[in-house]
Amino acid sequence: xxxxxAIVGAGIVGAAxxxxxxRAGMSVVIVDRGAPAAATSASGEGNLLVSDKxxxxxxxxxLLASAHWPRLAAELADELxxxxxxxxxxxxxxxxxxxxEAGAGPLRDFARGQAEVGVxxxxxxxxxxxxxxxxxxxxxxxxxxxxxxxQVQPVIAAExLLASARRSGxxxxxxxxxxxxxxxxxxxxxxxxxxxxxxxxxAVVVAAGPWSGAVAESLGAELPVHPRRGMxxxxxxxxxxxxxxxxxxxxxxxxxxxxxxxxxSSVVESTPGGTVLIxxxxxxxxxxxxLDVAVLAAVAxxxxxxxxxxxxxxxxxxxxxxxxxxxxxxxxxxxxxxxxGLWYATGHEGAGIGLxxxxxxxxxxxxxxxEPAIDPGPFSPxxxxxxxxxxxxxxxxx
Ligand SMILES: Cc1cc2nc3c(=O)[nH]c(=O)nc-3n(C[C@H](O)[C@H](O)[C@H](O)COP(=O)(O)OP(=O)(O)OC[C@H]3O[C@@H](n4cnc5c(N)ncnc54)[C@H](O)[C@@H]3O)c2cc1C
Numbered sequence: 307x308x309x310x311x312a313i314v315g316a317g318i319v320g321a322a323x324x325x326x327x328x329r330a331g332m333s334v335v336i337v338d339r340g341a342p343a344a345a346t347s348a349s350g351e352g353n354l355l356v357s358d359k360x361x362x363x364x365x366x367x368x369l370l371a372s373a374h375w376p377r378l379a380a381e382l383a384d385e386l387x388x389x390x391x392x393x394x395x396x397x398x399x400x401x402x403x404x405x406x407e408a409g410a411g412p413l414r415d416f417a418r419g420q421a422e423v424g425v426x427x428x429x430x431x432x433x434x435x436x437x438x439x440x441x442x443x444x445x446x447x448x449x450x451x452x453x454x455x456x457q458v459q460p461v462i463a464a465e466x467l468l469a470s471a472r473r474s475g476x477x478x479x480x481x482x483x484x485x486x487x488x489x490x491x492x493x494x495x496x497x498x499x500x501x502x503x504x505x506x507x508x509a510v511v512v513a514a515g516p517w518s519g520a521v522a523e524s525l526g527a528e529l530p531v532h533p534r535r536g537m538x539x540x541x542x543x544x545x546x547x548x549x550x551x552x553x554x555x556x557x558x559x560x561x562x563x564x565x566x567x568x569x570x571s572s573v574v575e576s577t578p579g580g581t582v583l584i585x586x587x588x589x590x591x592x593x594x595x596x597l598d599v600a601v602l603a604a605v606a607x608x609x610x611x612x613x614x615x616x617x618x619x620x621x622x623x624x625x626x627x628x629x630x631x632x633x634x635x636x637x638x639x640x641x642x643x644x645x646x647g648l649w650y651a652t653g654h655e656g657a658g659i660g661l662x663x664x665x666x667x668x669x670x671x672x673x674x675x676x677e678p679a680i681d682p683g684p685f686s687p688x689x690x691x692x693x694x695x696x697x698x699x700x701x702x703x704x
Pocket of ligand 1: 314315316317318319320337338340341342344345346347349350351352353354482483484513514515516517521535536537538585626627628629630651654655657659
């Protein structure tokens with residue numbers, strides 16, 4: 307089999323890359339060892355947040371994504387028609403709160419820094435916060451409103467991107483594990499091998515979520531992407547009582563931490579179906595996929611500090627997944643400087659749903675030679691902050 311681009315992974319990121327490339331006229335094959343859109347992209351929440359990102363390249367990408375999602379959602383709806391479910395894009399806004407006196411100042415300072423680089427923020431009094439969220443605990447100490455925060459249904463979004471890519475000619479090959487690379491005499495990657503076939507391609511894009519490190523290794527490359535476990539509680543359906551994405555400021559610390567030990571923070575949001583999602587935890591415990599009651603209890607306890615009414619709300623299920631964690635907390639989007647022909651679109655950790663669309667656009671621009679909408683340098687595999695986590699290559703080696 308032959309294609310311009312072979313993508314490893316049919317999660318939301320691989321799907322967005324496939325769509326951008328196929329729409330630019332390239333022939334694309336996506337290979338997944340399981341079913342499409344069934345791994346991490348089906349195990350998280352659908353927050354599209356600018357509020358949790360400090361000024362820097364990830365926030366720049368998130369601001370681009372915030373402008374891109376409404377267009378993308380509208381394009382998908384137009385293209386796929388009424389018979390395809392809506393991606394449930396909703397710019398409902400976020401309310402970030404502090405629950406302690408000590409947390410109030412840092413929350414406001416963080417928001418001030420974000421406002422300086424273009425994030426819409428609104429400092430709220432407790433009374434104003436309670437107007438936006440009447441069921442919020444009145445004992446909060448500070449609150450900031452972020453109108454740009456939004457949400458999407460991640461599985462439908464991934465499936466819609468795949469359907470759109472397919473309409474532009476992309477081929478999706480499920481249930482085929484990629485086990486190795488094809489290389490030419492000069493060492494350039496020229497395709498991939500599965501147990502069943504060889505797929506020759508001008509470029510290979512690894513979009514294998516938390517397995518990207520393992521896939522890179524199977525292709526003879528090194529990429530420090532590791533799984534970071536997260537668990538979420540889902541309540542019974544109710545009349546809407548939570549109107550925004552509401553979370554406590556501890557979340558910033560948890561997202562930016564490199565600590566492998568358990569961290570929990572409280573992110574509460576309602577879904578169009580009437581359930582409330584309560585996230586989440588962060589833990590580096592490999593690919594251990596057991597649910598841990600102690601972790602879920604810690605997540606629930608923090609949610610009660612935000613919304614005391616949840617105490618009597620039934621929980622109907624819990625689930626978890628593995629975020630694709632990378633030590634310098636920035637996605638890797640670009641060609642591997644050590645292995646020409648090998649590209650990455652991964653390492654988005656807890657922001658891969660939100661950043662998938664713009665990641666696809668960036669990969670599309672870089673592979674077709676179009677002008678990228680954002681400077682790709684900070685996301686390059688050759689960036690200095692990643693170098694410390696890569697084994698140095700002897701001079702002259704591939
Ligand atoms: C609890 C939790 C909450 C989250 N909440 C949010 C949120 O609110 N907002 C947000 O933006 N993000 C969130 N995330 C993160 C988000 O889910 C991920 O960043 C995103 O789904 C990653 O998508 P992906 O396409 O890179 O990976 P995946 O969806 O995992 O897709 C990778 C694919 O690669 C395939 N694969 C792996 N190995 C091979 C191989 N050898 N050969 C072939 N195929 C292979 C897998 O089968 C899989 O289908 C959350 C994650 C978790 C766990």
